[in-house]
Amino acid sequence: MNVSSIQKLCTHLISSAFQRCRLSKDLCRLSVVLESSPTTPMIRVSISDTGIGSCLEEFQDLKYTREGIGTEKWDGLLSVITTRISDNEIYHYHLNLRESVSARRLTRLPSNPKNGAKFSGTEVCLSISDTVDSLLAEINHFFQKMLILKIPNVAAELVIERGDVLGLQCENVFLTNECSSLRFSTSNVERLKSGLEEYVLKHGNSINIKCDSCFCSREQLKIGTGVACSLESHRNSELLMEAVIVISEVSELTTSCFRSCSNKTEVLHFKDFSPCSVSQASLKALTSIDWRNYGLTLGSVVDQGDHALIEWESLPPYLHIDMALHCYHKQVMILPGKYKTQPDRHLIRKAVKLALDDLKERHTGFLLSAHAVKICSYAPDLASTIAGLILSSNDSDFQSECISLLGIQSQEIVGEAIEDCIEKKIISVIESNDQKPEKCKEAALFLFEDDCPQGPYFEVYEEGEDVFSSPD
DSSP states (O other), X not given: OOOOHHHHHHHHHHHHHHHHHHTSSSOEEEEEEEEEETTEEEEEEEEEEOSSOOOGGGGTTOOOOTTTSOTTTBOSEEEEEEEOTTOSEEEEEEEETTOSSGGGTEEEEEEEEOTTOOOOEEEEEEEEESOHHHHHHHHHHHHHHHHHHOOTTEEEEEEEEEEETTEEEEEEEEEEOOOOSSOTTSOHHHHHHHHHHHHHHTTTTTSSSOOTTTOSSGGGEEEEEEEEXXXXXXXXXXXXXXXXXXXXXXXXXXXXXXXXXXXXEEEXXXXXXXXXXXXXXXXXXXXXXXXXXXXXXXXXEEEOSSEEEEEEESOOTTEEEEEEEEEXXXXXXXXXXXXXXXXXXXXXXXXXXHHHHHHHHHSTTSSOOHHHHHHHTTHHHHHHHHHHHHHHOSOHHHHHHHHHHHTOOGGXXXXXXXXXXXXXXXXXXXXXXXXXXXXXXXXXXXTTOOOOOOSTTOOOOOTTSOTTSOOO
């Protein structure tokens, strides 16, 4: 997506408003209004929130120069009105971001008294020369991605006000104030999980309602989560990396739905509770994972600006994979843009692998490694051989013991029943062992779940020991 500098500026200002709301302990309202007039080509953009109030440090990262945004597009002036709960006044500022001397950027205007009222909030306004439609598309896209984070205390709206000969026409483009079943105490990764699930059900929020032609129920979605952390001792702040993976199974491909399953995965990126661009560390991490351990074959990973795109080889046509990554500091009260730390690829890789392992653990027989799939292909022949040995034996006690271990009732003693039961047990053992992380894998479980034979020669050897050495 080709995003202009002016669009990036607007989404940055909206992101800061979201953070001010997130850091508030109260329910907050965030409103973005795009106001156009037929008498002037300028669009007035107003971003207001009832969050904790603004700190002028938030605008220090806004280094949009004449090279970034032409003077014909924007004069570089921001109008800021803000107050905090503890303030006795409402403060007014003008910020000229085109001013090269930082001391001259800020102009303090007369403030207004609050007369003892207790409230907080911020409004940032700017006038730009652009089309409403171009701004609307990017801002709406930004709002839809913010919904995935499910920030609990923010109701947001996007409003278009168009002036014409008939007067002012107001169009509410986007509004969210839905009653969420999530509690305020719900963890961030659970919110991300819920948000990505809804995103997938709405086909990437391209439509407003769940598509029943693809998803009859949420049970068609398989979801795994992973959280990795890294302690930054010099800042005494814990950096968290969350990964959520959603795999959707469509039982029957349909041409009536515009969203057909494909071999490409959209990997959404978030940093400090806001959408962000794809980092090189993320691309390296996604490339370095041994996807074959999860039955997947990686084709390529491509940076798409606001998301990464993974292309798979030989992905079944009924499967579709979506992924979201979120990096943030555990410390709650962090002003927007305070920390610049990026997660390294090892932290990202660990979170993604934990999410994949979680998927395998929750869904037996799912995401089996290529090695496990190969072994499972031998199960029918092996089961047939074992069943033949049991049925061909003339020892009735041996047959009865085998049948008892298999859990088959005496009236079910037929070749196919024994063979099917053995095959299921073989596959179950393979799947159970494949669910474990590579470093935790052990010898396969006993096929018939009998007590482990005890004796001096049944010992557990650590990795690297000589297994042929005799016991003392």
